[in-house]
Amino acid sequence: MNYNSLNNIAKTPRVSIGIVVYNGVAHIGSALRSVVNQDYKNIEIIVVDGGSSDGTLNILEEFSQYLTVKISEPDLGIYDAMNKVCSLATGDWLIFLGCDDVLLNTIDKVVMKMNSPDVVYYGDVIFGSTGAFYGGEFSKRRLLKMNICHQALFYPKSIYKSYLYDLKYKWLADYALNIKLFGLGVPFFYTNVMVSIYNDKGGSSQGDADFEKARLSLIRSAFGLMYVAIYVFDKTTEKLKIRASLFLKRLLGKNNLLRCFL
Incomplete structure (x- = not known):
């Protein structure tokens, strides 16, 4: 890469891509490949592994030259791992990818929409099981019933360094956080960009009993x-x-x- 290319990259927003994984040997290679193959180059890749024992670490070693940070240690669940990513990330924005998700080659299109450093930008996803579209623009009322897909959200540094995921929610802590941020008046901007292929048959598809118990309280606290x-x-x-x-x-x-x- 020549000097001019490096200079151009330095002028663009840095995007952190966080991947959390535990025993994901069947899929982690595809997820990493989708990130490495992005046309947009000013990215950092942070992988937090929960102490895999199935060969996942061997795959991570194959991609080691592309990984900005890689740690492997026991954790308290997926959101504990994500909180670790937040502490390690340095990007202007941060997006999370599950080990069984695929990031479409559209980061450059999202970055073109990023005009303010304190805005949460989000787009759309494709359900991996059916190929169905999920997304569109969200209002407070729509957020009451459904969440913005985590794999389509770009949190600015001012957010991901200030708000951690609540570990009492096993599968929907990101939903709880989005309700809170909406209530605080944090601006969310819909980019109308297809961001990823999301594994809709993963853990969050099981529902989250603790979140459902707290949903009305979360809504009341955020919106009244x-x-x-x-x-x-x-x-x-x-x-x-x-x-x-x-x-x-x-x-x-x-x-x-x-x-x-x-």
């Missing part, structure tokens, strides 16, 4: 009682729609004559 009422209303309406749909399906299934008139 009015949004608690909105959430309850929306959930009740959604359940009624589902029940009505099931009722109609059963009715139509039993009544061929009625089906002819609908």
Whole structure:
């Protein structure tokens, strides 16, 4: 790489890409390759391994020349590992990638949208199991019901160095953090860029009982009682729609004559 190339890189935002892994030998190579092959070059790769024993460390060694930081030690779970990434990262923005996710070659497109150092930028993902799209622009009301995909979020240094993930949530601590940040008035900007292929069959797909117990409290703390009422209303309406749909399906299934008139 010549001097001019290095000089140009220095003028662009530095993006930290954090990968947390534990016994992920089947997928970690693909995840790392997707990062290494980015056209955008001003990145650092931070891998925090939970003490794998399945060959993951051998794969990490193969990519060692590309890794800015690599540590392997026992941790208290995925968000403890992510908090370690936050402490090690130096980038202007930080995005997390699971060991079974793939980062699309679009970091350069996201960086083009980064006009303010204190904004959380986010885009879209593709579900790995179905190829379905997930994303779009989020409002407070939409965030009450669903989360912005972690693998499409770029947290600025002012955020990831100030707010850690709450370890009492095993799978949805990032959701709790996003609700908190929205409530604090941290600006979120939708980039309309497809960022990654997300393994939607991973741990977070199991749900998080502790998060669900705390959801109303989190909403109230961040947005106030009015949004608690909105959430309850929306959930009740959604359940009624589902029940009505099931009722109609059963009715139509039993009544061929009625089906002819609908």
